Amino acid sequence: MLQFDHVSKSYPGGFVALERINFRIAKGEMVFLTGHSGAGKSTILKLISMIERPSTGRVMINNIDLSRLKRSQVPYVRRDVGIIFQNHRLLMNHTVFDNVALPLVIEGFTGKEMVKRVHAALDKVGLLDKQRCLPETLSGGEQQRVGIARAVVNKPPLLLADEPTGNLDPELSRDIMQVFEAFNQVGVSVLVATHDLGLIARMRYRTLTLKQGRMINDDLIPSRDQV
């Protein structure tokens, strides 16, 4: 379903963040993406969500080359891809409810159906009682979870998560991972970028390992020289 075909990415200034990356993720697969800081994990997620474009090579979803899409089609691609951002990216002067409802409002949901879905998403991340709060009044981990609720609220077929457990304690991390697994079990493809090798080892899913922009391992367990 998701395919990287000889993808390289160099940022303006000539820094090569990714070099000839090849991999595929099947529909309904759950995959971890790991590597040191600066290895290019976020860059891969940015290419999938069309925040950045590859310098060479193709990123394809369901055999559609993303670089072929028109500018006006980008929003519709992003509606199919739920993204959890490393730095949360919440609307700071809107309530938790409004933040989670945003993707639904954009898609034209209103009224009861919208409220029902927002409540379901907030319930999954355990923040139903905080729905009237402003994000500023929440802890880092709670903000993280608001971001997760927002990414899953419109049930996207592909879910990308960038350090979703970065600010969470081990117990909460496990809960959140279970939320992802639950999504995965109903057919959603999930790609999680994370440093948390312990978490990866426990969960035993396929793991892509990046090192300085190159794919060095694609296996069930992270490669030795990672650790």
Place this chain on the structure above:
Amino acid sequence: MSILFTGRATGAKANRIGLVRRFLMFFVHHIRQALSSLGELWRTPAASFLTIIVLGLSLTLPVTLHLLVKNAQQISNSFAKAAEINLFIREDASAAQIQSLQTILKADPQITAVRHINKADAMAEFQAASSFGEALNYLTENPLPDVLVVMPANTEPAAARALMQQLAAERIVEFAKLDLEWLTRLEAVVRLMQQAVIAIALLLLSAVLFIVSNTIRLSIISKQAEIEVMKLVGATDSFIQRPFLYTGFWFGVLGGLLAFLVSETLLWGLRGAISDITSLYQSDFQLQAMNLYEFCGVILLAVSLGVGGSYLSVRRHIRAIEPSGP
């Protein structure tokens, strides 16, 4: 409908909501958005009110000028109707000849009325009105001619002038006079004012367009982070720009109302001066305020300036904002 995932229904369609309900929801949604951007104005009251005031006052000048021109036109119209032709009769013409000319003219379809001012009456009137008084008694002979005052049916200056030339050819008419000079002058002045109104309006309105668009630009910049987030979760440019367009709409509505109030107040304040001038010419002059069409026109103009200015900004700046990575 999804581009990448065939068969993935999205949004309201996914709920199989009926067309009528969706149509209603569309309206409810728009009204709600309009009201919420009215509330937005209160978040930055200083910028909003400055913009509304500039918009309102800039519209006030052309609107007031328009009202003055409209009133001036009313005067010039009523005078065109009063245009009359004076036929000065030869001294050697007999009373019978004058009488018969009068009868002929009365029968002419180009003429609505004929009045004879005989020279004795004219003399008496002149004596009463002027300060010569007694002195005139020493004249051995009345030097004033008989005059026929003719009202043309067609009061257009050109038609009246043609009629005058035709009447001047009558045998017993010494010469004919149509007092049109000042009328043409007034018309020229009115025309000039109309053109000035249009020129000033164009200048001011384009300034307004830029002021509105700049206010909206600042508002977009202050919401940059928010717009990036909206783009990241799949908002289209048109979704993001809608509240800004509504803000422009409210600038227009409020600015238009301001222009209406101020120009009516100005006209009210000037009515003394205006009626001083007009009473010189005409006694039954009535000050014409703005009518409903003009009011709607002003509001419509203001709204299109507000929305237009906003659109100019929104087109460029919302497009330019691109989210940078997670």
